[in-house]
Each structure stands twice: as C-alpha cells, then as structure tokens.
Amino acid sequence: MTTLLDYCSLVRSKNAGPFTLTLDFMCHDRDTYAALVATGFLNPSLFASLYGADPDQILVVNHPLALAVKVSLPRPVAQGALHDTDCYAGQQYAPLMDMPVA
Numbered sequence: 001m002t003t004l005l006d007y008c009s010l011v012r013s014k015n016a017g018p019f020t021l022t023l024d025f026m027c028h029d030r031d032t033y034a035a036l037v038a039t040g041f042l043n044p045s046l047f048a049s050l051y052g053a054d055p056d057q058i059l060v061v062n063h064p065l066a067l068a069v070k071v072s073l074p075r076p077v078a079q080g081a082l083h084d085t086d087c088y089a090g091q092q093y094a095p096l097m098d099m100p101v102a
Contacts, residue, residue, distance in 0.1 A: 001100045007036040013092035018079035025069040033067040041101045
C-alpha cells in the first residue's frame with residue numbers, strides 16, 4: 001500500500017487565519033512530486049468528504065518549483081470556537097496519513 005509518506009517528506013496542517021485550514025504536502029523530489037500529482041489523490045472531493053466542506057470552497061494548488069501541493073479550505077469550526085478541538089489546526093492532516101494513494 002502506498003501512502004502520502006511514500007511521496008512526501010513533510011505533510012502538515014495549520015491555520016491560515018481563524019476561518020481557513022491549509023495543508024501542505026512537500027514531496028521528496030521531482031519524480032515523487034510528479035507521481036503524486038498524477039494520482040489525482042489530492043482533490044477537492046477528498047477534502048470535502050474528510051472535513052465536511054463544500055468542494056467549491058476548496059483550493060488545491062500545485063507548486064512544481066517547490067515540489068509541493070497546498071490545499072486550503074474552510075475550517076470545520078472557527079479557531080477558538082466552543083467546539084474547536086484543534087486550535088492551531090496542527091493535527092488536521094492525520095486522517096490522510098493512513099489512506100492508500102492510488
């Protein structure tokens with residue numbers, strides 16, 4: 001089974017303001033970057049299903065010079081809200097780590 005760690009040297013999530021979550025996928029090298037992008041795994045539908053967001057509000061940006069993919073979407077709840085379980089959004093990448101990447 002191939003996972004994101006087979007493609008990426010760093011996977012992280014963080015806040016991009018109190019209402020936006022961003023995830024960064026930084027690949028090992030050009031070949032793994034090209035292979036990850038070619039899978040189509042990192043797409044709005046995936047993040048919509050995992051985070052309950054509208055796919056039309058999810059931005060997936062490929063950065064070939066940085067060998068990275070950045071995904072931004074609305075946070076499930078505003079930062080610091082009563083039901084916010086991850087104030088800094090540093091653990092939001094976790095559901096992706098064990099998923100098989102085609």
